[in-house]
Amino acid sequence: MLFYTLKRFGMALLVLVSVSLITFTLLRLSGDPAAAMAGEAATEEDIEYVRTFYGFDRPLPVQYWSWATKALQGDFGRSIYLKQPVADLIAAKAPVTMTLGVFALLFALVLSIPLGVLAAMHPNTIFDRMALTLAVVGQALPSFFFALILIVVFGVMLRWLPISGNATWLHFILPSIVLGYYSTPAFMRLTRAGMMEVLGSDYIRTAKAKGLKPPVVLFKHALRNAVIPVVSLAAVQFGFMLGGSFIIEQIYSIQGIGRLALQSIYRSDFEVIQAIILTIASIYIILTFLADVLNAFLDPRIRVH
Secondary structure (H helix, E strand, O other): OHHHHHHHHHHHHHHHHHHHHHHHHHHHHOOOHHHHHHOOOOOHHHHHHHHHHOOOOOOHHHHHHHHHHHHHOOOOOEOOOOOOEHHHHHHHHHHHHHHHHHHHHHHHHHHHHHHHHHHHHOOOOHHHHHHHHHHHHHHHOOHHHHHHHHHHHHHHHOOOOOOOOOOOHHHHHHHHHHHHHHHHHHHHHHHHHHHHHHHOOHHHHHHHHOOOOHHHHHHHHHHHHHOHHHHHHHHHHHHHHHHHHHHHHHHOOOOOHHHHHHHHHHHOOHHHHHHHHHHHHHHHHHHHHHHHHHHHHHOHHHHHO
16 A cells, blocks of 8 residues: 555656646747736837846746746745735635635535436436436536526526625535536446446345345445545546636636636736646645545555556
């Protein structure tokens, strides 16, 4: 188990370094950051001053090494537009986005796992077809359009829930449903497939033959093994939710990392953009690493790979 954990940890570090290098390089190659930071009315002398002041005239590997070593210490530079430390901006916005992601993930799991279990227990019935229909609709319906539907219905017509801001937990309900519903089909199909495979296995038949009660067979023996792939998928989907929250935060005026990222793109605030990308990637990689370790703990057969 220790060797497997160290191996996965090394791979996670390698992926993180690769992401940081690719992000840094692509942002520098997307245009002249000095010209973008200096503004449209800047002269050549102004642009050259900015290029020298921020070190953009140095070789690209030197720039990356300087930025990476500071980033490891928690120093992502200062925002060009807001004139504040980037680390402070992200620290202020990250809890909002993380809260939205957690609520969305909980909504997806609470909705999809029972549906997947129900569909597996009653294949080719009305329950199975309803679950599959929900999965198809969830993948076909664009998130931004679904968000607008919820705003009109529950915010404008019924006036049950707030439609903008993040002042209270009520403000997270509609955006969490939008983010979570998009991930529900993947969880539901995986749970259904896993349950159908497990319910037909020999040890489940043995458990039933021993006279164990159906709830014990279902939840203690079948569901525990069937949800192992769901653990890995949950980590991946949570990363997708954090990335997908960019548009949702804009629609619902939520002051999180996603909204900050879009504003920084409009302002050509390179320091903030690359710090946000690295932060989201780090969270995604850490969650994937933890999911791999948890799966190895639940299923010892994984450790041999």
